[in-house]
Amino acid sequence: MDTEAVYQSPSEEEVKTLLTEKFPEVEVTKTEARRVYAKLPREKVLEVCKYIQHNLTFEHCSTVIGVDYVDHMTVVYHLSNYYNGLMIELSTDLPADDLHVESVTCVWEGANWHERETYELFGIIFDNHPKLERLLTPKTYEFYPFRKSYKLRGSE
Amino acid sequence: MSDSLVPVKEIEEKMETDKMWIIMGPQHPFSHGLWTLKIQVDGEIVTDAEPIVGYLHRGWEKEAENRIYPKIIPMADRLCYAASMTYTHLYCMTVEKALGIDIPEKAKYIRIVADEVCRINSHLMWLAAVGTDLGNLTVFLWAMREREYFLDLNVKLCGARMTTNYPRIGGVRNDVTELFDRDILRTVDRFEKAMWDIIALMDDSSIIVSRMKGVSYLTREQCANIGMTGPAMRGCGVDFDIRRDDPYDNYDKVDFEVPVLTEGDSYARYMIRIEEMFQSCDIIRQAVQKIRALGKNAPYRIKTPTKVPAGSAFMRMEDPRGESLMYLVSDGTDKPYRLKVRSPIFTNVSTSKVMCQGCRIADVPAILAQIDMCLGETDR
Amino acid sequence: MDLVVEYNSLLNFINFGELGLMDNAYYPFDTYNLPYAICYRLWEVLGGTIAWLLNLLFPDNGVSRWLIGEGASTLFALILFMLVMFIVVFVCTLISLWMERKCLGRMMDRRGTMVGMKGFLQCVADGLKTFMKENTLPGKIDRMTYMWTVSLVIGVSVLVACMVPLSARWYVVDYDTGLLIIMAFFALAPFFILVSGWAQNNKYALIGGMRAAELMISYEVPMLIMIATTALLAGSFNIGDIVYAQNDTVWFFIPQIIGFITFFFCATAESERLPFDIAEAEAELVEGWQTEYAGMKWGLIMLADYFRGYVACAMVTIMYLGGWTLPFIGDGPIPEIVFLLKTWFVFFLMILIRAALARVRPDQILNIGWKVFMPLSVINLAVVLLLKVGGVF
Numbered sequence: 001m002d003t004e005a006v007y008q009s010p011s012e013e014e015v016k017t018l019l020t021e022k023f024p025e026v027e028v029t030k031t032e033a034r035r036v037y038a039k040l041p042r043e044k045v046l047e048v049c050k051y052i053q054h055n056l057t058f059e060h061c062s063t064v065i066g067v068d069y070v071d072h073m074t075v076v077y078h079l080s081n082y083y084n085g086l087m088i089e090l091s092t093d094l095p096a097d098d099l100h101v102e103s104v105t106c107v108w109e110g111a112n113w114h115e116r117e118t119y120e121l122f123g124i125i126f127d128n129h130p131k132l133e134r135l136l137t138p139k140t141y142e143f144y145p146f147r148k149s150y151k152l153r154g155s156e
Numbered sequence: 157m158s159d160s161l162v163p164v165k166e167i168e169e170k171m172e173t174d175k176m177w178i179i180m181g182p183q184h185p186f187s188h189g190l191w192t193l194k195i196q197v198d199g200e201i202v203t204d205a206e207p208i209v210g211y212l213h214r215g216w217e218k219e220a221e222n223r224i225y226p227k228i229i230p231m232a233d234r235l236c237y238a239a240s241m242t243y244t245h246l247y248c249m250t251v252e253k254a255l256g257i258d259i260p261e262k263a264k265y266i267r268i269v270a271d272e273v274c275r276i277n278s279h280l281m282w283l284a285a286v287g288t289d290l291g292n293l294t295v296f297l298w299a300m301r302e303r304e305y306f307l308d309l310n311v312k313l314c315g316a317r318m319t320t321n322y323p324r325i326g327g328v329r330n331d332v333t334e335l336f337d338r339d340i341l342r343t344v345d346r347f348e349k350a351m352w353d354i355i356a357l358m359d360d361s362s363i364i365v366s367r368m369k370g371v372s373y374l375t376r377e378q379c380a381n382i383g384m385t386g387p388a389m390r391g392c393g394v395d396f397d398i399r400r401d402d403p404y405d406n407y408d409k410v411d412f413e414v415p416v417l418t419e420g421d422s423y424a425r426y427m428i429r430i431e432e433m434f435q436s437c438d439i440i441r442q443a444v445q446k447i448r449a450l451g452k453n454a455p456y457r458i459k460t461p462t463k464v465p466a467g468s469a470f471m472r473m474e475d476p477r478g479e480s481l482m483y484l485v486s487d488g489t490d491k492p493y494r495l496k497v498r499s500p501i502f503t504n505v506s507t508s509k510v511m512c513q514g515c516r517i518a519d520v521p522a523i524l525a526q527i528d529m530c531l532g533e534t535d536r
Numbered sequence: 537m538d539l540v541v542e543y544n545s546l547l548n549f550i551n552f553g554e555l556g557l558m559d560n561a562y563y564p565f566d567t568y569n570l571p572y573a574i575c576y577r578l579w580e581v582l583g584g585t586i587a588w589l590l591n592l593l594f595p596d597n598g599v600s601r602w603l604i605g606e607g608a609s610t611l612f613a614l615i616l617f618m619l620v621m622f623i624v625v626f627v628c629t630l631i632s633l634w635m636e637r638k639c640l641g642r643m644m645d646r647r648g649t650m651v652g653m654k655g656f657l658q659c660v661a662d663g664l665k666t667f668m669k670e671n672t673l674p675g676k677i678d679r680m681t682y683m684w685t686v687s688l689v690i691g692v693s694v695l696v697a698c699m700v701p702l703s704a705r706w707y708v709v710d711y712d713t714g715l716l717i718i719m720a721f722f723a724l725a726p727f728f729i730l731v732s733g734w735a736q737n738n739k740y741a742l743i744g745g746m747r748a749a750e751l752m753i754s755y756e757v758p759m760l761i762m763i764a765t766t767a768l769l770a771g772s773f774n775i776g777d778i779v780y781a782q783n784d785t786v787w788f789f790i791p792q793i794i795g796f797i798t799f800f801f802c803a804t805a806e807s808e809r810l811p812f813d814i815a816e817a818e819a820e821l822v823e824g825w826q827t828e829y830a831g832m833k834w835g836l837i838m839l840a841d842y843f844r845g846y847v848a849c850a851m852v853t854i855m856y857l858g859g860w861t862l863p864f865i866g867d868g869p870i871p872e873i874v875f876l877l878k879t880w881f882v883f884f885l886m887i888l889i890r891a892a893l894a895r896v897r898p899d900q901i902l903n904i905g906w907k908v909f910m911p912l913s914v915i916n917l918a919v920v921l922l923l924k925v926g927g928v929f
Contacts, residue, residue, distance in 0.1 A: 059380035063498040065483050085401035110383015113506040136210035146218050178739050185818050289819045291895025297644040364894045518897040521819040
């Protein structure tokens, strides 16, 4: 992968074509001005992220977001390019009974705490994360408070 | 050599000093808020650091899922007391994006003005904190004095000093009040002059400069990779400002410079924020002229539906402390299905290990002052 | 003796000389001592009244006779003398504390203390508040060391503050090595701070204590060199001699301008004031070596800090600003006030510096101490030697 060309500030269309050509599994759902939205299977996350970070020079991982859709969970990555302000939104679905996805902390160090947060609040396990521990909530918590199955007291 | 002499190596092994963990916080003068920094020291040198946050975790995002959209606006104020306006603004922008609506020109400019006032507020708060962290209380009080004028502007604009509750989905709550444009221009002019007093106290003091220069050096790549954003990032040479490179509202229609320094040390981060305050003054002037040109009767708010169509949307903005991002998932009802806040400090503080390693204990407050800690948005 | 006559003519309402105060066989001083004279007079009134009352009950008893005798009068006068010396220094220190809070307030664009007498009573209120606090002791401390060291720090500071003479007639002891003794006591406190930092079983306190020792070692040396330089110029370590040598020639800050500035900063560092207060740097070390002391102990430590600040300023005044003398006037009618005004002026300079500067890092402080102040003090010594050899002094 390292031998491939580095595109320092790719446009939206370039990102779309490069991603879909390189990874046929990646489905670019939508493009807007400075925004690219893509879906991909979870097995490909690390590979695609490495490609995006290295070859498309997306140096910054803004967030790693977990969303609980009850029947499945989604992990959303927002990746940012510092040369032209482009952002890629990668989302990947995880089946509710197997909440595992590869950690991207080795690609972007900044994703570290976001993954920890998503882990503790949703129970999504990021494989190969250097320190997957509870961060905001006490270590004694045995539940995942941001899941839809966890109801607030006032809202029932 | 007689046998009684102990070999040098053995002495060294016996003399080996233990490294010591010092737990700074949660109640510690340098931690502006409730958080803990565990530092491992070897004498005076910091060898390892681990930030511990979460004392203020309120489940903000979960709470938002149980409220209708307008009710989240005052909650967004409470994310950060020093930058309440920017968070409310960001929330409103995110919902507008999900709704797919465009707001009136005047509202955009008013938001820019409010944002920049908020930025100056926040930066002055930071300057005050830097003053105390470096041991100079005069800077603290002088910066707070200057901040008071901008809080007065907040009062003039929306009636509250800190939790402003001002932007609305589809515009702003009220038009600029009478003579607000005159007052803000006067305040800004006055501030630019008064700022030089504080700069003289800070930059002309070789003690303060020597405390910050050359400590906690970060390269550009390191800085981008560990996720640092905002003025701290621009001090490391990353030439990126969301206001310029990914403009929201009408930031592409005002003219301003983004200060960037390549030194990458604590002092560069300090310089960036000082310069940003002056740039904010410029932006305020231009935006106020635009508001004046639009006239008194221009619309400042449009009606918006209460229900947001199903789907997801995200917006990001340049918070005073860095890149803040909100991600909204809607299921078509009047309550958000999921609302995620990306706080700049949450990521910035996770870099404290990289920043503090190799410096001295006395440098720790000086370094961490540069990330401008605010726990409301870190823990959410 | 003509000095005494002069004083007596000014304070003739007490009229000490005629009553033969110094003819007392037990008179503890070599020269005239004003506070002692006041105390002696005070005891003559008090003791005389008691003796008279006793005599009324038991006519011609031995206790009454003993009470008005020379020995007992001297003993009780000395006890009163101790109290008077402490109270005067205490009030002076409170005034400098008040001055700091008020001046610092003005410099920071706020009002400073506001309670009564232009804010002076705030110091009293704070004192009362700390005295009324519960005496809390942290667990797992070395209790004896913990209490003893803090007592010694406070005690030594108060002692040295009391030992500073306010004039030729206002002193405790009149040693030939007065300046050295003050310096020795002044430099004793950091040892106790170091031990206390260890005794508190607190990491901040430990680091603070280490830093205090660090600071002391690096600033003692230039200070002593400069004290020796001043003694060289004056020809004596005796404080009175140094002051009158300046009165005879010129205030020593003119020939020793380098020494004056250097000593001023060294004194600021020795009294652990900003920008050199690394031992209690509150930004990183919470309160440094004082972290585990609460309530009254902390209040007294705070006060001891100001005692040390007062002593540092007094040393600067004695060594460089002509002590209690004024040019062309000499001693003047009330030299004590002149001395205190000069001391407070030096303290005001310290306040100015505190308001303007930030705290220095420990490694920088050592650098400044060894690489800047040390050479400067040696240069100062060389200048004085040249002046001395050249016959100017």
